[in-house]
Amino acid sequence: MKRKDTVKLISTDEMEFVIDKDAAMVSQTIRNMLTSPGPIDNWVFLGGFAETELGEVTFPEISAVILEKICQYFYWALQYSRGKETEFHIEPELTLELMMAANYLHT
């Protein structure tokens, strides 16, 4: 059985972000969920609901603005790890929420 190569991340205000699985794996938390054999436990642990087959995760603590920034970061980190050294700009007003989300996602 081959899983889809994308995952859907859903913010608390029900905004949906579909991103490559590779990018999402930048987050240690999401990586653990996607690679662990017994999926259900981890999903429940996260507090988010999901059916593994669908590849959806809901983040009840993360707003759309922050989740969008997180997704941007995933892609940026992926490129950075492949040697493309660009700046990742973070607006000062987002820093607090973003660092809490990063803390939660182990990014």
Next chain:
Amino acid sequence: MEKESELIRRCIEAACQSKESVEKWRKQRRTLERLPSHLSQSLLRNLLRRRLLFPSLLEVFKYSMEEIDLRGENSVDAEWMAYLGAFRHLRSLNLGDCHRINNSAIWSIVGMTSLKEVDLSRCMKVTDAGVKHLVSISTLEKLWISETGVTANGVALLASLKNLSVLDLGGLPVTDSALNSLQALTKLRKISNQGALVLQRFPKLSFLNLAWTNVTRFPNLSALECLNMSNCTIDSILEGNGDKAPLLKLVCTGATFMNEAEAFLYIKTSSLSLLDVSKSSLSRFGILADMKMLEHLDLSSVTMGDDSVEMILCIGANLKNLNLSSTRVSSDGIGILVGHVPKLENLSLSHTAIDDVALSYIGLMPSLKVVDLSSTNIKGFILQPGTESHMDSTLTALQNLSYLESLNLEHTQVRDPDLHPLSSCKKLSHLSLKCASLTDATLHLLSSLPKLTTLHVRDAVLTTNGLDAFIPPTTLRVLDLMGCWLLTEDAISQFLKKHPQVEIRHEIVQNLSTEHQTISDRLSTSQQSLKGPQWNKKQGNLPMPEFLLYNREELLALQFSPLSLQSPHDAGSVTPNLADEEDLQLYLLEFSDGKLKTGLASHSHLSIIPIVTLGVAPSV
């Protein structure tokens, strides 16, 4: 502590970018309330480091902060404390060396309900009245009040802190009766101070600090593991019947030994893992022979020469840290150690007479991680006998040290070309250089070190162009350019703009931060082209450090009109040593009146300061 993730680190950096960025998030009250404690701590630490923290900003942390470490922050005063008193979850508060903390400042933390640890070490203004405030915090478990103004009466008051398990009273004039009153504290496991005989009543004591006391001998304490008798006159230690104490750590800094052999007679020296006898009167080293478990040995400032190094040989097998700074050990002594210290990681030889020969021996100590060679005769090369022009670089020996992380070459005579071998020390993360003959070339050479995080290049002849062209390794976090006085404010702010992750230490940066000026402020002004008078004016507003303050005007005059250097000092003789280059003009100034030298205390051995002036060469 858990290592921060990359994104968190970037967020914190962005949050602490400038005064403006702080304003952008400080109103987000509800988010701040939810901030996990470890993130608050990182954020606060970075604000402190960037000098962006001020008392009223502390309020944003009042719900999230559990531990706060303000050690050595001179600005911390009663106003800070008033805010800290409202930190309802605060568990640990470290105010060590905060010299403005006094009794009334401590009043702010009266009655805090979560506080368990308070460190007031060396807050000299804290006295018995301050202790009265402290005893209201019944949750206190650990308290450090060494070298404060507390007296025996204050110590006796501590008896009401029933939860106290660690108490540091180092350097306080405590009496036996005050110590007796502390016996009510049944949980106390650690205590430090004098009143030697009464100590027998604490049979489970495992940690004892008797620094700066008049104790010369004291009885056997069979559970004692750590003993600090710094600055005492020592007759005998742990004399008495029964088992020898399983002492692990013994610190006797600055102690006077009446008779070495007798002093150590009652100690089970074979179990010792740490021995610090720095600055002590120890002169015979036979006692070392049994200390087979020794990992840390500090012999700095002890009268010992190469012949005593033999004693270290027999105990070298486990040695990890060895401090021989300010001893009479020479390169030959280091040669003796080779092959006998397989685990040695940390070696300090600063202020010794070693020269470049020692480097070849150091290169044969495979586990070395930290090497301090500051203030030695190291030049970085050896002249081949007979061939005066051929120089063998000696720092190449350090390339064999595959674990080398930290190297200190301050106050040595190394020059730019001698440093080349260092570029292949791939693990090097800390490098300290301080030498007036180093130039931009050094900076560029070091940009190839992949793991460099802290770089000190002090008192060097670095130019604005040199800094501009410097591409720091991505890992670099601290760049210390103190005393590189040719660098301008603009050069530094340009650099900070390009590399915001790097913290620059320089006199100019310090001035700016004391004025709470932000980087972005500086950037906007620095967009304008640099003009002499304007620069003058700007400088005039800034409180300059002593060394620039004293001769700022003369130096500015020198910088912008080289001819005016004819008489900056009446007593100083000025020798313009005019080289032939058109663009780069090197002057050597000699100040013989001594005034300048006081400002340049850090280079006390220097009486010649090279000045580089960019511009048109003046006619003589």
